[in-house]
Amino acid sequence: MNIAALREHLCATYPDLCPLFSIEFGDGVLSVDPDRLLEAAGNLKDLGFDRLSVVTAVDRPTHFELVYRLYARPMSAAVFIKCNVDRENPRVHSLAGLWPAALWQERETFDMFGIIFEGHPDLRRILLPDDWEGYPLRKDYQDETLIRRPDYI
Amino acid sequence: MALIDRLGETLDKGQGSGIILSTVDSLLDWARGKSLWAMPMGTACCAMELIAASFNKFDFDRHGTFPRPDPRHTDVMIVAGTITKKMAPAVKQLYEQMADPKWVIAMGNCAVSGGIFYYDTYSVVRGVDEFLPVDVYIAGCPPRPESLQDAVFRLRERIATESIAPDRRREAVLTLPGSADISFGVRPGDHGADEQGGAR
Numbered sequence: 601m602n603i604a605a606l607r608e609h610l611c612a613t614y615p616d617l618c619p620l621f622s623i624e625f626g627d628g629v630l631s632v633d634p635d636r637l638l639e640a641a642g643n644l645k646d647l648g649f650d651r652l653s654v655v656t657a658v659d660r661p662t663h664f665e666l667v668y669r670l671y672a673r674p675m676s677a678a679v680f681i682k683c684n685v686d687r688e689n690p691r692v693h694s695l696a697g698l699w700p701a702a703l704w705q706e707r708e709t710f711d712m713f714g715i716i717f718e719g720h721p722d723l724r725r726i727l728l729p730d731d732w733e734g735y736p737l738r739k740d741y742q743d744e745t746l747i748r749r750p751d752y753i
Numbered sequence: 754m755a756l757i758d759r760l761g762e763t764l765d766k767g768q769g770s771g772i773i774l775s776t777v778d779s780l781l782d783w784a785r786g787k788s789l790w791a792m793p794m795g796t797a798c799c800a801m802e803l804i805a806a807s808f809n810k811f812d813f814d815r816h817g818t819f820p821r822p823d824p825r826h827t828d829v830m831i832v833a834g835t836i837t838k839k840m841a842p843a844v845k846q847l848y849e850q851m852a853d854p855k856w857v858i859a860m861g862n863c864a865v866s867g868g869i870f871y872y873d874t875y876s877v878v879r880g881v882d883e884f885l886p887v888d889v890y891i892a893g894c895p896p897r898p899e900s901l902q903d904a905v906f907r908l909r910e911r912i913a914t915e916s917i918a919p920d921r922r923r924e925a926v927l928t929l930p931g932s933a934d935i936s937f938g939v940r941p942g943d944h945g946a947d948e949q950g951g952a953r
């Protein structure tokens with residue numbers, strides 16, 4: 601299913617999601633607010649997106665941008681959900697109830713960016729040691745052992 | 754070269770007597786150096802070269818180096834790959850499980866210094882020598898099996914110079930109840946006194 605057909609299908613089924621849908625670099629992107637994330641994700645699952653491929657985040661200067669990639673095997677279609685969360689208090693509802701694949705991926709996003717997924721049954725570090733301090737994929741991460749690459753290299 | 758290395762020649766000269774005279778050190782060094790069973794601590798791409806080294810094309814078994822998956826069977830730990838801060842305690846534990854005498858080869862840039870992960874990385878240990886006593890370093894990203902072969906030969910040269918004597922002399926301190934320590938041989942830190950001709 602191509603992007604245009606997906607947009608048509610989405611707008612016909614959920615008209616309120618239609619204005620949030622855009623096309624970035626040839627991929628369908630649904631930009632939602634944190635408080636509408638769970639509802640929008642549920643709608644997409646009902647639409648046929650039965651697979652959650654990726655959960656990750658991007659550290660923007662003013663906010664964290666959560667990125668979810670969904671795939672619909674019956675339709676052979678993919679869509680991204682992007683959700684901007686506050687940098688000071690990054691909280692968003694977990695999608696683990698919809699796709700169990702989110703369990704570990706949200707733990708990794710928590711591990712690297714410190715984003716709290718509310719309702720996650722077991723939100724703790726997954727890659728780093730349990731006693732690690734800080735969230736290393738944040739741009740402002742610092743620790744005493746980190747050596748920055750000099751400019752001349 | 755130790756006498757034991759000229760075994761055939763010596764036996765010929767001995768005219769079939771079957772008696773060899775050697776020192777314990779040279780006998781032990783000969784035995785240890787030629788049967789270096791390896792603990793393959795492969796964690797990254799260097800492990801591919803380590804695996805290639807033990808298969809038919811390079812055949813490390815012909816040098817007496819043979820990978821064993823059990824630290825208690827092995828003499829030399831070959832750290833082949835990036836060691837993260839989370840992995841380091843496990844590597845240390847495996848090293849501690851190896852029986853003495855034991856040696857360590859740091860294979861590849863990551864095991865030597867952190868390699869490409871030296872800068873801007875929060876998770877990588879900058880060289881296994883931060884927590885293990887490394888005997889031989891191999892540079893390369895990754896090094897070829899020939900380099901590993903060379904490292905084993907160099908380690909063998911190093912082992913050939915080792916002696917069990919210093920350890921024994923360090924331990925030979927007998928304590929009798931109610932008396933001063935009676936020392937046999939040299940105790941650690943006493944070398945200066947001996948050289949100055951102090952009465953012992």
